[in-house]
Amino acid sequence: MSECEVTAPGQGYPAAVSMRKDLSMPVISQQATERSPEVEFDPSGGRLSLRGESYPEDAAGFFGPLLGALREHLDGTDPENRIEVDIELSYFNSSSAKALMNMFQLLEEAAAAGRSVHIAWRYHADDDTMAEFGEDFSEDFEHAAFTLCPSED
């Protein structure tokens, strides 16, 4: 299976691992607004996704709760629980870039500590800016797998 394919929740996870679900953590699910992306974080399913545009008035305030929940999940669960991250942003401002970097640093640390972490960076094949950001972010990962996923549609 290609690393850019979207897996259904639970699919491809060994039964032993999916049994070890972290049911104490809430699922974050926020709809996209005009200036902020859709956020889905399901710690027990090991899935996190961001979709849309990101230039909220207060980027640190917007991303803070997500980063807190991610940190809590990564610190509090068995590293055998893998995490799949899907990012599909068409635009983000510099304050959001900072928040993304903080999120990627948490994920890379978790991968360095033995967790299987995969990040798919999705963008339109014609989008030079998002392609370049993807290349730049990819350089920061040594342990986590970061895949550039350009699409034609």
Next chain:
Amino acid sequence: MWAEEYFRHKLWLNEKGIIFAFTGYLSEELLFSLGDALRKKMALEETDANVAKRVFSVFVEQAQNVIRYSADRVEGETAQSALSGQRVEFSSGLVAVANSENGFSVVCGNVIDAAHVERLRTRLDQLAAMDKNEIRSYYKEKLRAGPDEDSKGASLGLIEIARRSTRPIRYDFIEAAPGQAFYCLEAYV
């Protein structure tokens, strides 16, 4: 005769190729609305999607810099905002977008404390002297590092503006009032 003064102002903007300009108290809500109008105008004119995205990005960072760093600010509670426990904030400045056969330019201007001029000028001199690859590396370096002291962002905004600009950024400072300077920054896409 008073209409003539506004007409001359409008003609001056036209001569500069300015397709829209906002002067006055800017807020995040206005940033959103102006940015939305800018994107729609570019879409109507079938501006290349990558160019439109760069113009929009420069516009957002320029407008956010005015909102965050203008020394002329008003903030407080209105009867309405108090109901939701929020404060109303406005920062005075200007943002303008020009379009000509040479492409787009985005200008912002606002007053700053004169004591901040030298540090800002040094930063801008540094960015204007860098080539594309140097700016890209510098952006990454700043992204990894913590935010600068007394900078509300990571000072990444200015680097983003310089990075999207196809020519070196242009900037100037003039004395606006005792202890205050008027600062202008222009980027080109």
